[in-house]
Amino acid sequence: MNYQIVISGIGGQGVLFVTRVLAQACMDDNKRVLTSETHGMAQRGGTVISHLKVGTFASPLIRPGNADLLLALKQENYPQHRGFLKPDGKALVNCRDLDLNLNAEKSELTKPDYISMDGQKMAEADNNLRSFNLYMLGRAIRLVPVCSLEKVKARIEKIFSSKGEVVIEKALLAVETGYYYIRKEG
Amino acid sequence: MRNKNKRSLLLGNEALARGLCENGCQMATAYPGTPASEILPAVAAHKRSEGLESLHVQWAINEKVAFEIAYTASIAGLRSAVAMKQVGLNVASDPFMSGAYLGVKGGFLVISADDPGPHSSQTEQDSRLYAMSAKVPVLDPDSPEQAREMVGMGFRLSESFEIPVMVRPTTRVCHARQDLALKEISPGKVEANFEKNPGRWAATPKFRLQLHKELEAKLGEIASWAETAPLRLNPDSGSPERAIVVSGVSCAHARDIMTDLGLTDKVALYQVLQPYPLHTAFMTDILERHTEILVLEETRGVIEMQLARRDKVRGKESGHVPQTGELLPEIIETIIADFAGVNSSACMLEPVPGRRPTLCPGCPHRASFFAIKKAAPRGIYTSDIGCYTLGMNLMAVDTVLCMGAAISQAAGFAHAYSDEKRPPIVATIGDSTFFHAGIPPLIDAKVQRAPIVVVILDNRTTAMTGNQPTPATGVDILGCEVNSVDIEMLVRGCGINHCRTVDPMDTKGFIKELKEAMLLSKIEGPCVMISRSPCVLNLSRQEQADQYKKIRVTDDCDGCGYCVSHFECPALVLDSENQRVDIDVSLCTGCGVCVSVCPKGSIV
Numbered sequence: 108m109n110y111q112i113v114i115s116g117i118g119g120q121g122v123l124f125v126t127r128v129l130a131q132a133c134m135d136d137n138k139r140v141l142t143s144e145t146h147g148m149a150q151r152g153g154t155v156i157s158h159l160k161v162g163t164f165a166s167p168l169i170r171p172g173n174a175d176l177l178l179a180l181k182q183e184n185y186p187q188h189r190g191f192l193k194p195d196g197k198a199l200v201n202c203r204d205l206d207l208n209l210n211a212e213k214s215e216l217t218k219p220d221y222i223s224m225d226g227q228k229m230a231e232a233d234n235n236l237r238s239f240n241l242y243m244l245g246r247a248i249r250l251v252p253v254c255s256l257e258k259v260k261a262r263i264e265k266i267f268s269s270k271g272e273v274v275i276e277k278a279l280l281a282v283e284t285g286y287y288y289i290r291k292e293g
Numbered sequence: 294m295r296n297k298n299k300r301s302l303l304l305g306n307e308a309l310a311r312g313l314c315e316n317g318c319q320m321a322t323a324y325p326g327t328p329a330s331e332i333l334p335a336v337a338a339h340k341r342s343e344g345l346e347s348l349h350v351q352w353a354i355n356e357k358v359a360f361e362i363a364y365t366a367s368i369a370g371l372r373s374a375v376a377m378k379q380v381g382l383n384v385a386s387d388p389f390m391s392g393a394y395l396g397v398k399g400g401f402l403v404i405s406a407d408d409p410g411p412h413s414s415q416t417e418q419d420s421r422l423y424a425m426s427a428k429v430p431v432l433d434p435d436s437p438e439q440a441r442e443m444v445g446m447g448f449r450l451s452e453s454f455e456i457p458v459m460v461r462p463t464t465r466v467c468h469a470r471q472d473l474a475l476k477e478i479s480p481g482k483v484e485a486n487f488e489k490n491p492g493r494w495a496a497t498p499k500f501r502l503q504l505h506k507e508l509e510a511k512l513g514e515i516a517s518w519a520e521t522a523p524l525r526l527n528p529d530s531g532s533p534e535r536a537i538v539v540s541g542v543s544c545a546h547a548r549d550i551m552t553d554l555g556l557t558d559k560v561a562l563y564q565v566l567q568p569y570p571l572h573t574a575f576m577t578d579i580l581e582r583h584t585e586i587l588v589l590e591e592t593r594g595v596i597e598m599q600l601a602r603r604d605k606v607r608g609k610e611s612g613h614v615p616q617t618g619e620l621l622p623e624i625i626e627t628i629i630a631d632f633a634g635v636n637s638s639a640c641m642l643e644p645v646p647g648r649r650p651t652l653c654p655g656c657p658h659r660a661s662f663f664a665i666k667k668a669a670p671r672g673i674y675t676s677d678i679g680c681y682t683l684g685m686n687l688m689a690v691d692t693v694l695c696m697g698a699a700i701s702q703a704a705g706f707a708h709a710y711s712d713e714k715r716p717p718i719v720a721t722i723g724d725s726t727f728f729h730a731g732i733p734p735l736i737d738a739k740v741q742r743a744p745i746v747v748v749i750l751d752n753r754t755t756a757m758t759g760n761q762p763t764p765a766t767g768v769d770i771l772g773c774e775v776n777s778v779d780i781e782m783l784v785r786g787c788g789i790n791h792c793r794t795v796d797p798m799d800t801k802g803f804i805k806e807l808k809e810a811m812l813l814s815k816i817e818g819p820c821v822m823i824s825r826s827p828c829v830l831n832l833s834r835q836e837q838a839d840q841y842k843k844i845r846v847t848d849d850c851d852g853c854g855y856c857v858s859h860f861e862c863p864a865l866v867l868d869s870e871n872q873r874v875d876i877d878v879s880l881c882t883g884c885g886v887c888v889s890v891c892p893k894g895s896i897v
Contacts, residue, residue: 117648127470131302134472140302141436142470147327147413148757151680152863154647165436165548167469170623171642183648190642236879 109162110253111169113191116180118150121240125178126157129244132254132262133161143167156188161253176251177220180240185221192220199247201226201239222250229284232291238281245285256286299475305466308437308473309404310335312444313374317481319399320349320366322359324729325758326378327413328467329406333376334761337770343478352761352770355696355729356381360388360403364457367401368494369485372448374402379420380695381405384730386423389457393427394504395493396455396511399483400448403429403459406467409591409619413464415678415695417617419593424459425569428508430515431459433568433590435544437471443566446520453518454511463591465542465619512570521567523575527557535633536561536583538596540568543589546622547629554626556633565590571599580605587613587632591620607632652683654864655882657826658750660797662689663860663890665719665748667800668807672717675702677731679723680757681750686861690721697722697730704734704743704819717811718745724780725755725763732787735819739788742818746810749821750797751780752828760831784821791820798826800889829882841883846874850895860890 112129116122123144130140143158158169174191177184177198185200192198202223224246230239241263248254260279267275303311309332313321323333337350349366353359356377363375377385382405389403405420424431432447434440440462447458492500515521523538526548537560539547544564551557561583565571568590579586580602588597588608593616597608607613614620614628623639630637652659662684665674676682676690677699684690692702703720710716722731727749738745755761762768767777784792791813795806803824810820832840852872856865864880865887867873874896887896 118650127302130470130472134300134302140470140472143465144304144468144470145412146330146468148650148680148683149412151650151653151683151757152648153650165545166550166622167436167465167471167542167545168622170621170626171640172638187645187647188642190640 109164110160110176110251111174112159112161112176112178112251112253113156113169113174113188114159114178114180115154115156115184115188118152118155120155120180122155122157122180125180125240125244126159128241128259128262128266129248129254130159132258135262136254136258139163141167154184154187156184175253176247178243178247180226180243189218189220196220197222197250199224199243199250201243204228224288226285229290230281233277233280233284235277235281238278241278241281242285245282246288249286249288256283300472301475302470302472303437303441304331304335305437305440305462305469305471306331307335308441308471309376309444309460309462310339311475312441314339314343314345314348314478315441315476316445316448317372317479317483318374318448319347319371319481319483320363320373321376322351322353322363322374323376324353324356324359324381325755325761326381327758328408328464329376329378329381329404330758330761331467332404333770339478341771343480345478345480347481350770354764356385357388360385360392364388364392364397364401366485367397367399368395369398369487371399371483371485372401372481373399374404376404377406378414379405379407379418380415382420382423384696389423389429390427392457393429394501394508395496396504396508397451397457398455400451401457402444402447402451403457405459405461407461407463407592409463415693417592419591419595420459420461421568421595422593424461425595428512429457429459430512430521430567431461431569432521432566433540434460434462434466435540435542435564436466437469438473440466441473446566450515450518450521454515456508456511456515461541463542515567516570516573522572523566524564526562526564527551532582533559533561534583535585535587536563536579537587537589537629537632538563538565538579538600539589540565540596541591543591543620543625546620546625547589550622550626550629554630554633554635554637556629556635560633565596568595569599571596576600585632587628589614589620589625589628649686650683651686651861651863652680653829654862654880655829655884656680657752657797657824657829658684659687659860659862660800660826660884660886661721661748661750661803661824662687663886664797664800664803665689665721665807666859668804669717669719669811672719673703673706675699675706675718675720677722677726678757679726679750679755681721681723684721687859696726697734699726700731700738700745700747701734703745703747704738704741707743707745708741715744719807719811720745720747721750722747723756724749724751724753724765725761727780728764728778732783735784735787735789735821738819744814745819746807746814747819747821748807749780749784749823751823751825753825754828754831756828756830760828780823784823789819789821790817792823793821794823794825796826797824798884798886800886837882842885844876844881844883844885844887845897846876847895847897849893850874851893853893855892856887856890856896860887862887
């Protein structure tokens with residue numbers, strides 16, 4: 108099965124990192140992958156977007172109206188990149204719960220594709236803020252089954268293999284907590 | 294048999310580097326520039342991991358020098374390559390044009406990466422037009438995988454005809470990632486052996502005419518070289534009326550779109566691997582077989598121009614394909630559907646403004662710009678290419694033309710204005726850019742006694758493109774110690790008497806020095822300030838901790854927003870509800886410069 112995924116955020120949030128983890132995890136699953144990334148000046152805090160295509164594709168870019176998933180690491184990316192979604196596509200948006208309550212009237216939050224998640228709050232609860240993007244990734248692969256949790260975990264272990272056990276454990280905790288969407292109070 | 298059958302996820306630029314190392318390349322040079330910056334570091338990584346003793350890898354001071362070093366290795370018999378972004382080719386155009394006449398010995402590749410969009414460049418120029426102008430064959434890859442293949446193809450072509458060959462990837466090839474099967478790394482084993490022949494390697498104009506004739510003859514043969522001939526991508530089911538000719542990443546887009554629109558057996562699809570010189574037989578053949586031909590290529594109509602039949606051929610030059618901007622797949626879908634007379638559901642993304650890039654929290658450039666505006670509030674600020682172009686957000690950058698132009702433009706303004714009406718003129722230029730193209734204009738300004746101040750923003754690195762070393766760093770691409778060149782000595786060597794090294798984080802001291810330099814420049818011509826503070830991205834944890842000062846905003850803050858609009862540090866956040874500014878501690882580097890920015894003294 109083919110999947111087309113848009114991952115966006117702002118420079119420094121780890122858009123390229125998340126894309127690479129997912130792309131390599133899919134490869135470990137014997138799938139063909141093709142990505143397109145943003146490098147250069149935009150990485151200095153500007154909008155960063157990457158396209159990830161899994162399956163039989165020649166073009167590295169996703170056409171508007173074709174994406175299965177938009178993973179927005181910043182809420183402001185949702186209106187920018189929502190147009191990539193196909194009619195039954197899903198958007199997983201990192202959005203503070205606080206903002207959700209304040210802006211409940213906003214039209215975009217009522218769109219059927221919009222799935223909100225306070226990734227930052229979940230990461231803070233585990234004192235694991237650096238891995239906030241992996242909480243988002245965990246939930247994303249549950250919503251759109253492009254790759255199994257096991258493959259993503261195995262890939263994370265490989266990527267962080269030189270960083271020591273604590274770093275690996277925290278990264279795995281992040282992706283698992285996101286996957287099962289376990290929300291702790293506090 | 295290391296790496297055999299192994300699949301690896303490679304960036305297009307890494308695939309090009311892999312191609313060089315799989316094909317016995319013995320010298321690779323470059324000057325960094327998006328989208329080409331990652332090629333050379335990937336070559337260096339192979340040199341380290343595979344112990345490739347016979348491979349020389351180096352950053353050069355600019356693209357012209359990089360070109361000449363790699364080109365010369367080739368005339369000594371080695372396979373060699375130079376990599377740059379498309380505007381870098383402007384800088385290297387002199388040896389490029391001449392080298393085409395003289396030709397090469399060992400295979401020589403000029404990798405010039407174009408940036409349709411443009412995403413990170415001054416222009417959308419098409420390097421293939423340069424190839425055409427220089428009479429050099431050019432290969433146009435559609436993917437990382439093909440980019441890697443075209444390295445080997447290019448070396449063979451180059452050696453068969455003793456001619457430089459251009460490989461022209463675009464951003465979507467350079468910065469695409471693809472899983473591909475690795476081939477074995479093959480270290481080059483050629484010993485350098487320069488065979489003297491002044492009639493060729495030092496040809497005078499009389500010999501040049503002969504070389505030009507030989508070049509033309511080579512091109513004639515290259516236009517029928519089998520390995521680079523165009524490919525028919527869909528089954529050859531006779532001669533449908535319509536044909537689409539594609540090259541580069543437009544080919545990748547078109548293949549998917551033809552399938553989606555169900556056109557695979559209705560319209561002929563050809564891929565051009567070598568846009569110049571276009572294969573002669575191919576031109577004759579498709580112009581005979583098809584009545585309507587659509588050409589999809591970036592960024593000019595190079596293939597289209599060679600298919601010289603206005604009645605049959607549609608493309609960029611005919612106005613059927615947009616002449617500006619990136620040829621995105623959704624645009625290609627609309628054009629193909631229209632050409633084939635079928636419906637498509639292609640839609641364009643609604644333009645929603647994104648977030649503009651900004652200097653990092655704690656960036657010393659921001660501090661320099663703030664002080665320059667304070668010292669010369671009505672000045673003209675010429676600037677240059679690098680992170681500090683973002684000083685535009687701070688209204689501290691008025692002009693950006695091309696590498697090195699900050700200094701010549703400052704001189705140009707100085708000479709254009711009369712003594713009475715001349716505003717203060719302050720040029721800002723990065724350390725790497727100063728080395729690259731800032732030295733000749735500084736000498737010129739000195740000779741002409743231009744009353745300007747040049748601020749060299751010396752953050753000890755080439756930051757914008759990923760923190761490559763500069764000639765002042767003393768470390769090469771492999772991390773080995775090399776000689777370093779001192780910027781201050783260089784400035785003095787250009788004849789500048791007044792050259793001060795200052796710390797941009799000391800706003801008051803900086804302003805005082807700048808005011809003094811402005812006064813002095815009226816008498817003795819250009820004065821230089823070296824604003825020295827390392828790039829925050831290069832600071833070690835310890836250095837970060839050492840410079841960290843806890844910053845807070847007092848209750849006196851009335852939310853005037855001056856610091857946010859004039860200093861634009863991402864760590865300063867204006868809370869519109871509470872009417873005050875707060876420090877985002879997750880971003881603040883504790884550099885403390887904002888303390889001197891607040892007009893009310895509320896940041897402490």
